[in-house]
Amino acid sequence: xxxxxxxxxxxxxxxxxxxxxxxxxxxxxxxxxRKGLLSSGTRLPSTRRLATMLGVGxxxxxxxxxxxxxxxxxSIRTGAVPRIMEGLPLEGANFEKVKLVEGPGLSTRGMxxxxxxxxDGWAFRxxxxxxxxxxxxxxxxxxxxxCMRRAARLERSPDLQYQNYTGLPSLKxxxxxxxxxxxxxxAEPDQILITSSMQASLSLLSLVLADRGDVAWLEDxxxxxxxxxxxxxxxxxxxxxxxxxxxxxxxxxxxxxxPKLIYVTPSHQYPLGVRMPLTRRLALLDTAGTSxxxxxxxxxxxxxxxxxxxxxxxxxxxxxxxxxxxxTFSKSLMPGLRIAYCxxxxxxxxxxxxxxxxxxxxxxxxxxxxxxxxxxxxxxxKHLKQIxxxxxxxxxxxxxxxxxxxxxxxxVDIPTGNVQVTMVLRELIDDVALAKQMQxxxxxxxxxxxxxxxxxxxxxxxxxxADATPVQIAQGVETLSNLLKEAGHETASP
Amino acid sequence: xxxxxxxxxxxxxxxxxxxxxxxxxxxxxxxxxRKGLLSSGTRLPSTRRLATMLGVGxxxxxxxxxxxxxxxxxSIRTGAVPRIMEGLPLEGANFEKVKLVEGPGLSTRGMxxxxxxxxDGWAFRxxxxxxxxxxxxxxxxxxxxxCMRRAARLERSPDLQYQNYTGLPSLKxxxxxxxxxxxxxxAEPDQILITSSMQASLSLLSLVLADRGDVAWLEDxxxxxxxxxxxxxxxxxxxxxxxxxxxxxxxxxxxxxxPKLIYVTPSHQYPLGVRMPLTRRLALLDTAGTSxxxxxxxxxxxxxxxxxxxxxxxxxxxxxxxxxxxxTFSKSLMPGLRIAYCxxxxxxxxxxxxxxxxxxxxxxxxxxxxxxxxxxxxxxxKHLKQIxxxxxxxxxxxxxxxxxxxxxxxxVDIPTGNVQVTMVLRELIDDVALAKQMQxxxxxxxxxxxxxxxxxxxxxxxxxxADATPVQIAQGVETLSNLLKEAGHETASP
Numbered sequence: 001x002x003x004x005x006x007x008x009x010x011x012x013x014x015x016x017x018x019x020x021x022x023x024x025x026x027x028x029x030x031x032x033x034r035k036g037l038l039s040s041g042t043r044l045p046s047t048r049r050l051a052t053m054l055g056v057g058x059x060x061x062x063x064x065x066x067x068x069x070x071x072x073x074x075s076i077r078t079g080a081v082p083r084i085m086e087g088l089p090l091e092g093a094n095f096e097k098v099k100l101v102e103g104p105g106l107s108t109r110g111m112x113x114x115x116x117x118x119x120d121g122w123a124f125r126x127x128x129x130x131x132x133x134x135x136x137x138x139x140x141x142x143x144x145x146x147c148m149r150r151a152a153r154l155e156r157s158p159d160l161q162y163q164n165y166t167g168l169p170s171l172k173x174x175x176x177x178x179x180x181x182x183x184x185x186x187a188e189p190d191q192i193l194i195t196s197s198m199q200a201s202l203s204l205l206s207l208v209l210a211d212r213g214d215v216a217w218l219e220d221x222x223x224x225x226x227x228x229x230x231x232x233x234x235x236x237x238x239x240x241x242x243x244x245x246x247x248x249x250x251x252x253x254x255x256x257x258x259p260k261l262i263y264v265t266p267s268h269q270y271p272l273g274v275r276m277p278l279t280r281r282l283a284l285l286d287t288a289g290t291s292x293x294x295x296x297x298x299x300x301x302x303x304x305x306x307x308x309x310x311x312x313x314x315x316x317x318x319x320x321x322x323x324x325x326x327x328t329f330s331k332s333l334m335p336g337l338r339i340a341y342c343x344x345x346x347x348x349x350x351x352x353x354x355x356x357x358x359x360x361x362x363x364x365x366x367x368x369x370x371x372x373x374x375x376x377x378x379x380x381x382k383h384l385k386q387i388x389x390x391x392x393x394x395x396x397x398x399x400x401x402x403x404x405x406x407x408x409x410x411x412v413d414i415p416t417g418n419v420q421v422t423m424v425l426r427e428l429i430d431d432v433a434l435a436k437q438m439q440x441x442x443x444x445x446x447x448x449x450x451x452x453x454x455x456x457x458x459x460x461x462x463x464x465x466a467d468a469t470p471v472q473i474a475q476g477v478e479t480l481s482n483l484l485k486e487a488g489h490e491t492a493s494p
Numbered sequence: 495x496x497x498x499x500x501x502x503x504x505x506x507x508x509x510x511x512x513x514x515x516x517x518x519x520x521x522x523x524x525x526x527x528r529k530g531l532l533s534s535g536t537r538l539p540s541t542r543r544l545a546t547m548l549g550v551g552x553x554x555x556x557x558x559x560x561x562x563x564x565x566x567x568x569s570i571r572t573g574a575v576p577r578i579m580e581g582l583p584l585e586g587a588n589f590e591k592v593k594l595v596e597g598p599g600l601s602t603r604g605m606x607x608x609x610x611x612x613x614d615g616w617a618f619r620x621x622x623x624x625x626x627x628x629x630x631x632x633x634x635x636x637x638x639x640x641c642m643r644r645a646a647r648l649e650r651s652p653d654l655q656y657q658n659y660t661g662l663p664s665l666k667x668x669x670x671x672x673x674x675x676x677x678x679x680x681a682e683p684d685q686i687l688i689t690s691s692m693q694a695s696l697s698l699l700s701l702v703l704a705d706r707g708d709v710a711w712l713e714d715x716x717x718x719x720x721x722x723x724x725x726x727x728x729x730x731x732x733x734x735x736x737x738x739x740x741x742x743x744x745x746x747x748x749x750x751x752x753p754k755l756i757y758v759t760p761s762h763q764y765p766l767g768v769r770m771p772l773t774r775r776l777a778l779l780d781t782a783g784t785s786x787x788x789x790x791x792x793x794x795x796x797x798x799x800x801x802x803x804x805x806x807x808x809x810x811x812x813x814x815x816x817x818x819x820x821x822t823f824s825k826s827l828m829p830g831l832r833i834a835y836c837x838x839x840x841x842x843x844x845x846x847x848x849x850x851x852x853x854x855x856x857x858x859x860x861x862x863x864x865x866x867x868x869x870x871x872x873x874x875x876k877h878l879k880q881i882x883x884x885x886x887x888x889x890x891x892x893x894x895x896x897x898x899x900x901x902x903x904x905x906v907d908i909p910t911g912n913v914q915v916t917m918v919l920r921e922l923i924d925d926v927a928l929a930k931q932m933q934x935x936x937x938x939x940x941x942x943x944x945x946x947x948x949x950x951x952x953x954x955x956x957x958x959x960a961d962a963t964p965v966q967i968a969q970g971v972e973t974l975s976n977l978l979k980e981a982g983h984e985t986a987s988p
Contacts, residue, residue: 106845107754110702114849126652136650145646148860152639156630158620160830161961196690199854208604228852260601336654336859351600355608357618358722360693364858365830366642467655 010037013054020213020236021056025064033073033084042084044074048455059237059453066115066231067108113232118224119450121432127444128472131420131462134331135394138387143379144370151369159365165357167194167341168368174375175341183299184312185325187343193352196338196363198300198328202229205324205342206261208355209294210235214260219247221451221458223270223298226263235261239453242269246276249287258291266314267302271422271451271462273413275311285318295323303332303384305417306392321345329371331419331466332384339363339371391466395421398465398473405481410460419466422448425459429487435461437483443476504531507548514707514730515550519558527567527578538568538576542949553731553947560609560725561602607726612718613944615926621938622966625914625956628825629888632881637873638864645863653859659851661688661835662862668869669835677793678806679819681837687846690832690857692794692822693719699818699836700727700755702849703788708754713741715945715952717764717792720757729755733947736763740770743781752785760808761796765916765945765956767907769805779812789817797826797878799911800886815839823865825913825960826878833857833865885960888967889915892959895971903978904954913960916942919953923981929955931977937970 011028013021032038044050047065051058065082068074075085106114123130154160159168172189179185179192195201202225210216212234218226220239230237240247240262246269249262264284266276276284288295295314302310315325328340344352356362374380395415402412402423412423425431431447438445438461448460461480465473505522507515526532538544541559545552559576562568570576600608617624648654653662666683673679673686689695696719704710706728712720714733724731734741734756740763743756758778760770770778782789789808796804809819822834838846850856868874889909896906896917906917919925925941932939932955942954955974959967 105703106842107703107705107708109705110849111845113702113852114845115852116848117852125657126655130655133655136654139649139654141646141649145643148642148646149639152635152642154830155633155635160630160633160828161620161624161627162824162829163619195854196856196858197854199852201854203853203855208607209601211601211603214601225854232852330656334654335656336648338856338858348600351605351608354610355604358607358609358611358693358726359697359855360689360691360695360719361697361853361855362690362832364690364832364861367858367861 011054013056020060020234021054022060022063022067022236023213025050025054025056025061026067029064029068030073038084040084040086044082044084046081057238058455059239063231063236066117067112069115109234112234115228115231117228117231119432119447121435121447121450122224123435123439123444123446125444127439127442129438129464129468129476130444131446131464132331132335133464133467134334134419135387135390135467136334137467138383138390139334140379140383143377143383144374147370147373147377147379148366150373151366154366154369159369164365165362166353167192167363168365168372170372171339171368171375174372178375178380179313179325179327179343183302183310183325184316185343186316187325188346190349191343191346193342193344193356194363194368195340195342196361197330197335198298198326198340199225199229200361201326201328201340201342202226202263202296202298203232204356204359204361205296206230206233206235208352210260215257217249217252217259217262217293218453219264219269220453221271221448222263222453223265224451226296226298227453230261230263237453240264241454242272242274244274245280246274247284248280249284252287254287254291259288259293261296262288262293263296263298264314265298265300267299267310268305268417270298270300271420271448273415273418273422278311281314281317285314285322288322289319296326297323298326300326300328301331301418303327304388304391304419306388306395307416310417315343321347332380332387333371337367337371339367387466391417391419394465394468394473397470398463398468398477401473401477402463402480405477406484409484415465420462420464423461423463424448425461425484427459429459429484431459431461434459434480434483434487438476438479441479443472443479445476445480505548507550514554514728515548516554516557516561516730517707519544519548519550519555520561523558523562524567532578534578534580536578538578540575551732552949553733557725557730560611561606563609603728606728609722609725611722611725613926613941615929615941615944616718617929617933617938617940619938621933621936623932623958623962623970624938625940625958626825626829627958627961628828628913629881629884629961630828631961632877632884633828634873634877637871637877638868641864641867641871641873642860644867645860648860648863653863658859659856660847661686661857662859662866664866665833665862665869668866672869672874673819673821673837677796677804677819678810679837680810681819682840684843685837685840687836687838687850688857688862689834689836690855691824691829692792692820692834693723694855695820695822695834695836696720696723696757696790696792697726698850698853698855699790700724700729702846704729704754709751711743711746711753711756711787712947713758713763714947715765715942716757716947717759718945720790720792721947724755724757731947734758736766736768738768739774740768741778742774743778746781748781748785753782753787755790756782756787757790757792758808759792759794761793761804762799762911764792764794765914765942767909767912767916770808772805775808775811779808779816782816783813790820791817792820794820794822795825795912797821798882798885798913800882800889801910804911809837815841826874826881827865831861831865833861881960885911885913888959888962891964892957892962892967892971895967896957896974899971899975900978909959914956914958916956917954918942919955919978921953923953923978925953925955928953928974928977928981932970932974935973937966937973939970939974 047061172192176189216230216235217240315323325343435447446462449457504526541555666686710724710729711734809817819837929941940956943951
């Protein structure tokens, strides 16, 4: 394999500039192509190699390459070195001008905001065994229909007109009671903002709390939705190492670049499932306090831990304003409701309300009213209790089946909560290819390696069990076993 | 009145910089305060005066002042000169540092995104006679409940899980049929993206189609929701003059700064109500084609023109990709549904779908399914026919009452469509104060002057009639008449 061609002098980084390093790299390549210094088909260094050459983090290079790919300047394919895209207008062509005359397209920001950071190993449509998916069969359709009928009595209510940009007061009241009782989160109803999904909470908060180039710490491995939100907001992402006690903020170097946002899943680390002990939690709060960062606490699954009570939320341990608590009804009820929420500091209520009015992304009012009813009448608690038991059985069945069929090729623990489980492969297998093959067979499992930000990614699959029938579990594991056998042979050959 | 103090040398604008002029002004003031060159309480020039001093548009100064106000650096009150805020940390204090240690706050971008550009004359909560509000009393609750019951049969559908980030296919199909039949908008279902409001369509499209500093043309006077979206996306706003034939693109100077987005309401200009003739429409398309701009066609009310058929949408006249067509169900059904839509060029479907997945701002699935049912069964057409008649009666009653009570103090036409009417005051009255007084009496009318971007704003009120009872109309006009009498006396005194 030839060494990638890489002309000297293309990239001169200015470390004291306001412009982020990723942006500088991106602009450098773009200019080089525009000036004809790099021509179509030119092989570029791998992210790892370029990071070493420039003395920057690999994420910085990844961000730059994502932008270049989004803009159609660089072609990036798994297993191949990046190249300058074929067929580019070169030798002094002005991209903006070309795009302008061709007709409307996305802006540079728009291209970055429409990157697929999940990679193509993540299913775009729903399928069996999909991570994150709740059991639709357990959804309390009758109770819900009753609540919707009551909600329809909201006739002539001003709540149906233009107001409540951050959600219906009755739902906020119910959430306030629920969060205090179940999660140790004490918040006035006004502090609770209703959004249409966890992804919406993350992307909107990133836009309003951070500037382009600000630093976000993200658990490594971590949630791709958070990575997407930070990237969408133009933030620089730094990996926050996760070990058997969860994210380890104390191991981070804050002197280099203070974080603006720190995303964590303390109750049940995503995707590894570990729980963060109190000392770690306090250390994390301390780091955030010292560096002035806001912690985004994603408490995505603590409502259905199978046994025992979950650890109280980080939110309850912190000084007012340090932690924003994030929750969703996508997993406890269903994604189609498009209802999630965040708990914000009092001083942010007014500006965030105006922000949400400006963005216009509010949730359906009748569904909010029905959900408030559903919670008030005790149906939500009843539902949680029911799904906890069913999910526990399904999780155990999935893991036992995986262990039986795959033996010591995989490492996977009986889940203590959640709607999905992370299975780690002991061999080095291309899990993106594996996930895609599973998807071709109708199983929308996700590759683990994509959740890693740094070098030492593990291979594995994230597999949903909440909505899985025993037949789906058996067939899915059977399919997986067959695919692994094939992959094993391939791996065995030199 | 003393001349405002304004130290020389604070602002040196670089017209060839990538940084927008508004941003340069904002940074200049911010730096000056940080360095102690401007101290608390210092009087600043009015926007008009500063615009003249610097040789820039008044909007540029407005944008800069909005940012400074949002950041708590400058205090702006109606009728008073802007001043540097009291109690600022001065003499070399570093704002970022202070904010960081104090605890999390909004970012600079976040402050700009949470500005209230509607001004405080616009009601934040619903009230009688509110512009834009449909008649809740006419909402077909029974038909709707029937559709919602059917939608609840979507049990176990993958549509309730994570997919359809741009909306439910069944609703897109119905909209595709409806738009072709009613509006001459021929679009494949895939080209239709469902959002949660017109505001969401505008703010999301501005983020993804424009970069910070790009230029947006906005009708003058024009829709404050569009102004908000452009400002939120960091765009520079230029006034597009409106006369008796609507927006006049031919009068604009494109050589200076090409527009990226052009926002228009051709069928029924907001807020003046005029209709754009075909020659103007063609000229507008020509300008957009030459300058490479995307036109955002807000067709907010053409579904209930009271008589005759509305002019076909601009979308149908244009080459593929030049016009994005925007509609909403907020006015034809109700805002609480949180369902609106846009029709985008085919080549933008994939990136916009990924963008909307990244932003996570999708609409409730059951409501979308119910709406598809509602349209498919003919209930929507029946409903539109019914409200057209009721709205026509209410609009005529409001205008006749206004004319009877206020005579030639006001100029107001019998509406030919829409859910609101714009009443122009012949005298120069502070309509923001007037609107606020009306709001104190429970009438959520809006001031007209805020809709103007340039110098020659007219005073007036925008008054909703669709949801108004005859009693509300009588009481509202009575209240207005009394307030105008008081205002008239004040105006009469020197």
